[in-house]
Structures are given as structure tokens and as C-alpha cells.
Amino acid sequence: MGSELFSAKRELQKYPGNEVPVPDAVSIVARVTGLRVHLFRDDEISHALEYARQLIASEKVRQGPYNVKNEVVKASREAWADLTPLARSPVGTLWAEKTGVELVLTTLDPVQTKEKILSMTANILEQKRRYALVGLKQRQDDSVNQTIVTALQTASKAYLESDVPKLS
Numbered sequence: 001m002g003s004e005l006f007s008a009k010r011e012l013q014k015y016p017g018n019e020v021p022v023p024d025a026v027s028i029v030a031r032v033t034g035l036r037v038h039l040f041r042d043d044e045i046s047h048a049l050e051y052a053r054q055l056i057a058s059e060k061v062r063q064g065p066y067n068v069k070n071e072v073v074k075a076s077r078e079a080w081a082d083l084t085p086l087a088r089s090p091v092g093t094l095w096a097e098k099t100g101v102e103l104v105l106t107t108l109d110p111v112q113t114k115e116k117i118l119s120m121t122a123n124i125l126e127q128k129r130r131y132a133l134v135g136l137k138q139r140q141d142d143s144v145n146q147t148i149v150t151a152l153q154t155a156s157k158a159y160l161e162s163d164v165p166k167l168s
Contacts, residue, residue: 008032012114019111036101046077048095
């Protein structure tokens with residue numbers, strides 16, 4: 001994990017100041033962690049919301065608080081920015097499963113701090129180490145790994161979008 005974080009730090013040093021554009025952060029996180037990471041685009045919001053609504057209505061999404069699922073069901077493209085990160089996160093997770101990536105970031109911020117990017121990267125690497133997700137791409141159909149990937153997606157997105165101070 002140390003060499004991956006060193007690699008991330010080295011890439012982040014190329015950016016002046018303390019912030020990095022989110023599209024660049026997505027590329028860095030993907031390269032360093034080995035995950036297929038996608039930044040949620042504006043043109044995907046309506047489709048992703050409709051997909052999430054269908055899955056919730058058909059009761060294929062059973063986990064999660066009722067109030068979060070209700071917020072997703074009532075959400076609109078126009079009100080996307082008003083949704084809580086807890087409501088955007090499952091939309092991104094479900095969209096990731098549909099589109100075949102392992103992590104969809106639904107952040108609204110155009111930039112992220114280097115500290116947040118490093119913390120998120122370290123969290124993902126630790127989770128991969130802890131759950132031995134070395135061959136994730138080859139074992140995607142394994143339900144245990146899929147559960148872990150979903151947990152990683154949710155935790156990572158909520159972490160990146162939170163305002164909680166991060167450890168250096």
C-alpha cells in the first residue's frame with residue numbers, strides 16, 4: 001500500500017496549491033487503486049435516477065434507509081444538486097453496477113483537496129488489502145466480492161463528498 005500512496009502523492013504534487021480538478025482526481029484514484037472509476041456526468045443523471053427508481057419500485061433494492069430510498073424516488077434531474085450525498089450515493093452505486101465500473105463518484109464539487117484524494121485512496125487500498133480484492137476484475141461475478149465492491153463504492157463516495165475533516 002505504501003508504494004501506491006507514494007505514487008498518488010507524486011502525481012498530486014504536479015498540481016499547484018491544495019486542490020485538484022475532480023476529473024484528474026478520478027484518473028489518479030483509478031490508476032493507483034486499479035479500480036475502474038467513473039465521474040458521474042450531467043447527461044447521466046436522468047437515466048441513472050430512472051434506473052434507481054425502477055429498482056427501488058421493483059423491490060430489488062432492499063437495503064438502505066427508507067428515507068434515503070424515498071428521496072431517490074422523488075428526485076428529479078433539476079433537483080439533483082439538492083439531494084443529500086446519502087441519496088446520491090446509492091444512485092451512483094446502482095449506476096456503477098449497470099455501466100460495469102466499480103466506483104462512480106457523484107460529487108458536485110469541481111475540485112477536491114489533495115488530502116481528501118489521498119485519504120480516499122488510502123481507504124480504498126486498505127479495503128482492498130483487508131478483503132484481498134487483488135483480482136477484482138476477474139472475479140466480478142463472485143457475489144461476495146460484489147458486496148464488498150458495493151460497500152467500497154458507498155463508503156468512498158460518501159467519504160469524498162463529506163465535509164468531515166480527514167486525517168493527514
